[in-house]
Amino acid sequence: MLNSLVARPVNILNNFIARPNDYPFRRFLWKTWYNLFASNFGNIKIAFINYGYTDLQPDAKQLELSSSEEKERYCIQLYHHVANAIPLFGLDVLEVGCGRGGGSSYITRYLHPRTMTGIDISESNISFCQKYHSVPKLTFRVGDAESLTFNDCSFDTVVNVESSHCYGSTERFFTEVYRVLRPNGHFLFADFRPKDAIDKTTKLLETSGFKILKSERITANILKAMDLENERKLAIINQDIPKHLHIVANWFAGCQGTPVYEAFQNRNLEYLCYVLQK
Numbered sequence: 650m651l652n653s654l655v656a657r658p659v660n661i662l663n664n665f666i667a668r669p670n671d672y673p674f675r676r677f678l679w680k681t682w683y684n685l686f687a688s689n690f691g692n693i694k695i696a697f698i699n700y701g702y703t704d705l706q707p708d709a710k711q712l713e714l715s716s717s718e719e720k721e722r723y724c725i726q727l728y729h730h731v732a733n734a735i736p737l738f739g740l741d742v743l744e745v746g747c748g749r750g751g752g753s754s755y756i757t758r759y760l761h762p763r764t765m766t767g768i769d770i771s772e773s774n775i776s777f778c779q780k781y782h783s784v785p786k787l788t789f790r791v792g793d794a795e796s797l798t799f800n801d802c803s804f805d806t807v808v809n810v811e812s813s814h815c816y817g818s819t820e821r822f823f824t825e826v827y828r829v830l831r832p833n834g835h836f837l838f839a840d841f842r843p844k845d846a847i848d849k850t851t852k853l854l855e856t857s858g859f860k861i862l863k864s865e866r867i868t869a870n871i872l873k874a875m876d877l878e879n880e881r882k883l884a885i886i887n888q889d890i891p892k893h894l895h896i897v898a899n900w901f902a903g904c905q906g907t908p909v910y911e912a913f914q915n916r917n918l919e920y921l922c923y924v925l926q927k
């Protein structure tokens with residue numbers, strides 16, 4: 650009995666959150682979840698929904714941020730790690746699964762693309778983005794990763810951070826990214842996968858036509874950020890979220906002791922980061 654209770658969260662994690670197989674219902678569930686999240690907790694002024702990233706070297710140079718950005722430092726550092734892999738200056742960049750827009754805004758203001766477009770399947774997230782990020786050259790619109798409404802060869806770079814685990818078909822997503830990229834364009838991709846799905850993900854990227862320029866496992870960096878962020882997340886949950894939703898919120902935020910946190914700790918889940926080229 651105890652075993653099955655303990656095993657259940659892990660099964661939910663493996664079967665639902667990040668299963669490698671195609672699963673169209675997953676797309677619907679995540680869209681519903683993010684719309685609920687954004688419409689119920691729209692007053693929480695968080696601009697990111699990711700687990701964060703930090704350097705493992707204690708003497709590593711700190712990213713310089715404004716004081717208002719400091720509170721979301723680790724989430725910004727994840728974007729910086731992914732998007733700063735190639736120069737984006739003067740390019741047309743698309744972010745798929747932009748969430749609450751903090752990443753697209755960061756890229757526009759700090760990495761200076763020519764244009765920056767953020768899309769997300771959640772209408773509520775896009776409303777939040779349009780309300781809170783008014784930045785020249787940056788636009789947001791509702792869109793589905795598996796069916797991008799852009800012409801072939803529209804972008805120089807596509808960025809995708811911690812979103813693809815929500816999609817019904819990763820294969821359709823990769824095919825769409827390849828289609829909208831210009832020749833030699835880059836795909837900067839980061840997300841978590843169960844350890845037994847890593848090879849399949851890498852293979853799928855290759856069969857979709859991408860050259861893998863760089864592939865890393867950044868799980869240790871993510872875990873360290875989760876530790877450093879734990880107090881802040883718990884404070885937001887305690888302050889802004891109704892008590893009966895605290896367990897769900899802790900899970901979703903990956904607080905210490907939750908199944909996601911433990912899966913990263915024992916490396917049943919790995920956080921992957923790729924630099925790819927068309």
Ligand SMILES: C[S@@+](CC[C@H](N)C(=O)[O-])C[C@H]1O[C@@H](n2cnc3c(N)ncnc32)[C@H](O)[C@@H]1O
Nearest residue numbers: 683697698699746747748770771793794812815
């Ligand atoms: C964990 S959040 C990450 C958001 C953002 N990238 C960040 O790091 O702050 C995942 C995001 O993916 C979006 N998403 C889920 N399925 C999607 C789909 N099929 N197409 C586009 N966006 C999707 C969700 O609405 C959500 O905003």
